[in-house]
Amino acid sequence: MNVPKLRFKEFNDEYKSIKLKDVSEIYDGTHETPNYVEKGVKFVSVENISNLLDTTKFIPESDYNKYKIKPKYNDVFMTRIGDIGTSSIYKSDEKLAYYVSLALLRTKDNHILIPDYLNQYIKNISFQKELYNRTIHVAFPKKINTGEIGECSINLCSDKEQLKVSNFLSLLDKKIELQSKKIEDLKLFKLYTENSLLNSSNSIHWKKLKLNDILIEGNKEPVKNTNNFKKITIKLNLNGLEFNESKREMSDKRPFYIREENEIIIGKQNYFNGSIAIVTKEFSGCICSNAIMSFKVKEGYNLKYIYLYLSQKRYMKEREFLANGTGQKELSEKEFLKFTIKVPEDSVVNNITNIIDKINKKINFENNKLNKLIELKKGLMQNMFV
Numbered sequence: 475m476n477v478p479k480l481r482f483k484e485f486n487d488e489y490k491s492i493k494l495k496d497v498s499e500i501y502d503g504t505h506e507t508p509n510y511v512e513k514g515v516k517f518v519s520v521e522n523i524s525n526l527l528d529t530t531k532f533i534p535e536s537d538y539n540k541y542k543i544k545p546k547y548n549d550v551f552m553t554r555i556g557d558i559g560t561s562s563i564y565k566s567d568e569k570l571a572y573y574v575s576l577a578l579l580r581t582k583d584n585h586i587l588i589p590d591y592l593n594q595y596i597k598n599i600s601f602q603k604e605l606y607n608r609t610i611h612v613a614f615p616k617k618i619n620t621g622e623i624g625e626c627s628i629n630l631c632s633d634k635e636q637l638k639v640s641n642f643l644s645l646l647d648k649k650i651e652l653q654s655k656k657i658e659d660l661k662l663f664k665l666y667t668e669n670s671l672l673n674s675s676n677s678i679h680w681k682k683l684k685l686n687d688i689l690i691e692g693n694k695e696p697v698k699n700t701n702n703f704k705k706i707t708i709k710l711n712l713n714g715l716e717f718n719e720s721k722r723e724m725s726d727k728r729p730f731y732i733r734e735e736n737e738i739i740i741g742k743q744n745y746f747n748g749s750i751a752i753v754t755k756e757f758s759g760c761i762c763s764n765a766i767m768s769f770k771v772k773e774g775y776n777l778k779y780i781y782l783y784l785s786q787k788r789y790m791k792e793r794e795f796l797a798n799g800t801g802q803k804e805l806s807e808k809e810f811l812k813f814t815i816k817v818p819e820d821s822v823v824n825n826i827t828n829i830i831d832k833i834n835k836k837i838n839f840e841n842n843k844l845n846k847l848i849e850l851k852k853g854l855m856q857n858m859f860v
Contacts, residue, residue, distance in 0.1 A: 476629065480857035485635045489860045495624030497587040499580045501543045502554065502620050503572035508533050519573035520553050523560050526570065538571045543578060545570045548589040550579040552596055554623065556615040559605045561596040563589055577620055585633055590640035595628055598859040599852075629860035639858055646851050653844045657837060664833045665787075671826045672783060672816075680816035688775045689811065692737050692768030696729035703761040706733065708741050711748040712785055715739075715757050728763040738781055740767045742804040746794040750785050752777065767807050775817070778827040783815045 476489045494500070508517055514532035522529045538544070545551075545564055552561040555575040564570065572578065581587045595601055608622040630636070697703060705718040733739060735758035741749030742765055753768075762768075771777045783789065793813065797803035817823065 476860055478858050478860050480854065482635065482638055485631065485638075487632060489629040489631050491627050491629050491860075492586075493624065494579075494626045494628050497582055497584070497628070497630070498592065498624075499582060500620045500624050501578045501580075503574045503576050503578070504537075504541065505574045506537075508571075508573065509537060514538070515569045515571050517571045517573070518551075518576065520556055520560075520575045523551060523553055523562050523576070526551060526562055526564055527566060527568065533571050535569075538569060541571065543580075545572065545578060546580075548581075550581075550589055550593045550596070552577045552579060552623070554620070555617040558609055558616060558618055559596060559602050561593050563593040577623055579623075586630060587628070588633055588636040588640060590644060591636035592628070594640050594643045594855070595859060598855050600859065601626060601628070643851065643855070643858075646847070646854070650844065650847050650851065653840065653847060657840050657844060660833065660837050660840060664830065664837065667833060668782060668786065668830060669788075671829065672786060676822075677816050677818070680818045682814050682816055684811065685769075685813045685815065686811040688772050688780065688815075688817075689738070689769040690772060691807065692733065692739075692770060693731050694764075695731065697732060697761055700730050700761060703730070703732070703759070705730070706757050706760040706762050708739060708744070708749045708751050708762075708766060710744055712750065713748070715751050715753070717757075717760070728765060730761040730763050731768065732759060732761055733768055734758055734770075736777055737768050737770055738777070738784070739769075740784075740805075740810065741765065742767060742806070743797075743802055745805050745810075746790045746797065748785065748787075748790070750781070752781050765804075767805075767810060776820075776823045776827060778830070779817070779823045780815065782827070782830060784813075 476491065477486075478489070503519075508531070510517070511532050511534055514534050515538040516527060516529050517531040517533045518526050518529050547565065547567055549564045550561055551564060551572065552559065553575060554577040579592060581589050581592060604626045605618060605623070608626065609616050609618050631639075706715050707718045708714075709716055733753050735753055735755050737753045739751055739753060739762065743749070771780060793805075796809050797805045798809075818826075
């Protein structure tokens with residue numbers, strides 16, 4: 475029988491497979507380059523798909539009035555260019571303009587397909603695979619036209635079961651949203667705490683030191699064969715390190731150096747955008763190019779404190795003008811080592827790093843909860859849809 479592995483016990487009838495075009499009208503947005511204005515009708519594209527009304531872009535109402543199909547309450551939007559298959563349901567009567575990168579799906583007035591169910595079904599892995607198979611792969615970015623979307627199959631149950639399934643999954647979405655908000659609030663609290671601790675009224679009495687006095691340059695012996703090592707790079711916005719899976723050699727033939735645990739590494743081009751991290755055990759022994767500076771901390775100084783001080787957004791932005799070069803501007807090691815930081819007595823340093831450590835642990839704990847919720851929903855969807 476065409477039934478899901480997991481369903482509510484009061485339902486037992488078989489699901490029916492039907493083409494999406496038979497139960498939904500499908501349109502794409504404007505192909506015209508938007509004429510942005512300060513005030514007008516909100517304009518959305520792929521970037522705003524998660525929260526359709528959270529946009530700072532507007533077009534004139536006169537342009538919006540040219541739309542043949544204007545979004546309305548319970549329409550479902552889906553990305554159809556680039557990252558295909560991300561969806562969101564529109565729960566508003568506010569005027570909204572949308573770009574060609576989005577498809578608008580409007581269920582037909584036959585009550586066979588409930589909009590909330592459609593929004594959840596699009597996220598189902600089987601539907602995602604069908605979208606992928608119908609994607610025009612020869613184009614860049616990847617895209618799928620509205621006709622191909624309409625040819626995709628959707629398995630339908632009774633409207634009562636659709637409603638129960640979509641309500642259940644929507645509650646889980648809300649829990650994920652609240653958990654994400656909790657993490658964002660914790661991150662803001664962390665920034666506020668860091669700023670308060672590192673720039674307190676007492677900091678005027680702290681010792682001012684040049685980085686040259688407390689840092690030692692890392693290893694600069696080029697590796698002979700980069701293929702024998704894992705490569706790492708620094709993510710922006712203080713998001714730590716990641717492995718660089720690229721197999722190709724760097725086109726400019728920069729040398730690569732081995733990086734060790736407890737080194738601070740800094741991107742020469744993107745330090746001012748938060749390209750700074752501490753090498754953890756996971757990444758020790760990996761290599762990165764000389765586009766990334768590396769330093770060890772001299773004995774007697776606290777690695778975490780130095781990282782916290784150097785990673786302050788205001789501190790980075792105030793020194794952005796020091797990057798130089800004719801093309802992509804870079805911060806030189808020589809200039810970086812001239813930077814000064816304020817260092818209090820050891821007991822204050824330890825207190826600051828301990829407080830931030832506790833907040834980081836809380837953020838990691840809440841992140842783990844969020845990941846488990848996301849995995850739970852993914853697992854449920856695989857079993858609740860045919």
